[in-house]
Amino acid sequence: MTIDLATKRFTGAAAVLTLVGVPAGLAITGGHVDGVFTGPLAGTLALLALGIRRWPRTVLVLSLLVLLGQRGAFLLDAGGVWPATAAFAGVVLAGRTRFAIVTGAVALLYWTVWDATVAQQSSDWVLAHSGGEALWLAAVLAGVTAYRSSSLWRAEVAHRITQDERQREVEARRRRAEERVEIARDLHDVVSHTLAVVGVHLNVAIDAFDAEPEEARASLKLAQDVRNQAMTDLKALVGVLREGEVPALASLSGLVDQVRAAGLEVSLTEFGDPVEVPAPVATAVYRVVQESLTNTVRHAGASRAVVTLRYSPTRVVVDVQDNGDAVPEPVVDGHGIAGMRERVAALGGALTAGPGRNGFTVRAGIPIPE
Numbered sequence: 001m002t003i004d005l006a007t008k009r010f011t012g013a014a015a016v017l018t019l020v021g022v023p024a025g026l027a028i029t030g031g032h033v034d035g036v037f038t039g040p041l042a043g044t045l046a047l048l049a050l051g052i053r054r055w056p057r058t059v060l061v062l063s064l065l066v067l068l069g070q071r072g073a074f075l076l077d078a079g080g081v082w083p084a085t086a087a088f089a090g091v092v093l094a095g096r097t098r099f100a101i102v103t104g105a106v107a108l109l110y111w112t113v114w115d116a117t118v119a120q121q122s123s124d125w126v127l128a129h130s131g132g133e134a135l136w137l138a139a140v141l142a143g144v145t146a147y148r149s150s151s152l153w154r155a156e157v158a159h160r161i162t163q164d165e166r167q168r169e170v171e172a173r174r175r176r177a178e179e180r181v182e183i184a185r186d187l188h189d190v191v192s193h194t195l196a197v198v199g200v201h202l203n204v205a206i207d208a209f210d211a212e213p214e215e216a217r218a219s220l221k222l223a224q225d226v227r228n229q230a231m232t233d234l235k236a237l238v239g240v241l242r243e244g245e246v247p248a249l250a251s252l253s254g255l256v257d258q259v260r261a262a263g264l265e266v267s268l269t270e271f272g273d274p275v276e277v278p279a280p281v282a283t284a285v286y287r288v289v290q291e292s293l294t295n296t297v298r299h300a301g302a303s304r305a306v307v308t309l310r311y312s313p314t315r316v317v318v319d320v321q322d323n324g325d326a327v328p329e330p331v332v333d334g335h336g337i338a339g340m341r342e343r344v345a346a347l348g349g350a351l352t353a354g355p356g357r358n359g360f361t362v363r364a365g366i367p368i369p370e
Contacts, residue, residue, distance in 0.1 A: 011053045014086035019046040022083045026076070041070055045083055052090030057099055060087040064107050071114070080111035081133045085140055092144040104137045178346075249274045249282050249309075252289060256307065259293045265304040266293065272311030281366050284343050285309065285318055288351070291340050292320035292362040302359055316366045323359040340364070 022042035044066055048059045063084035070076045081104060091100040112130045115121045121129075256266045277285070289307055296305050302324030310317040337353050340362070344351040349366035 011050060011090070014052060014090065015046040015049040018042060018049050018083075018086045021085075022046075022079075026079055026083075041066065041076070041083070045086070049086045049090070052087065056087070056090040056094040057096060060084060060091050060100070060103060063087040064103065071111070079133075080114075081107045082136050085136070088137065088140055089144045092141055093148055095148070097141065097145055100141060104141070108134055108137070249277060249285060252286060252307075252309075255286070255290055255293070259297060259305070264293070264297055264302065266307065267305075268307045268309075270309045270311070272309075274309070274311050274316075276313070277311065277316060277368065280347060281316055281368055284347055284349075284364075284366055285316055287343060288318050288340050288362065288364050289320060291337075295337075295362075296320075296322045296324060296360070312368075314368055316368065318362075318364040318366070320362045321356050321359060322361075337362075 019042050022038065022045060026038050045063055048063050048066070051059050064081075064087075067076075067080055067083055071080055088100050088104060091097075091103075108130060111133075112126060115126045115129065116123070252268060256268045259266050274282070289309075293305060293307070296302050302322035305320065305322040308317075308319040308321075310319075337351075340353075341351045344364045344366055347366050348369075349364060351362070351364040353362045354360070
């Protein structure tokens, strides 16, 4: 419940309690029991209480002035502060606690002097009535202040919970967007690699279909094997969505064998221990090698490719070089290179791709988080 809502609900209750409580309180304290005087006083204070929400300090001052007029005319024998309890509570709910304390202290001091001098009450009577009103006012101010602080705290907690929920929704949407991009990259890598290798074997089969049917049959068989492997990769991609599985670095040898079957001489050399490489980094390494070899088969016109992996406790370096045709500068990133670059950058690494000494070189460095 907000403070504004609490004040709104308090206004009506304050008017009713004032209308009933003022006559009862005056009767208990011996201030006055004549309805001719207590009724109009209670009604006036109750009407003023209806304006607590909009003008809390004005209502308090007017309420005290009404009491001042009543007692100044000797229409009341006691009760110079407590009949305005609702007004004091409304001022505290509005966040004007200091104003309520100062106003109450001044009113108590005034009536203490009034009772002792003008009304010429005994010192015991003055101390009893003034002390009772002071204790009542202190209790009211303390209770309302505690209530207001508790309401503010609950509102702040609710606000923070709402903010946290919104933040979690934003973070969830961001993660889903990243996952969609990751899935798109994986699909591109799997499909483009498969089409490239299968295309090579089909071309061989077409060229050798009449002259060398056995070679054509072997090429078709290899194309079928690559197709089966692609289906396995797609199933593994679905496994990533369902269970978080990722391609292992141990699968690189099978990837290299596929490319070799397409007629490209490929060597794979690894330095270091890949055991401690986390799954996201391992996936990025696998995809960089896969996409680089796919580009070599499809575009480079190369006869040889060298894949070198270097593992260290803090970093993995991937190096793929071929001896294909020279590429003119500047190199324009296609979807494959752009996807590799984004994947590596997402892990805090960097990827370069461009002409090497005798062909094309792709090099990526990916840090291993602690």
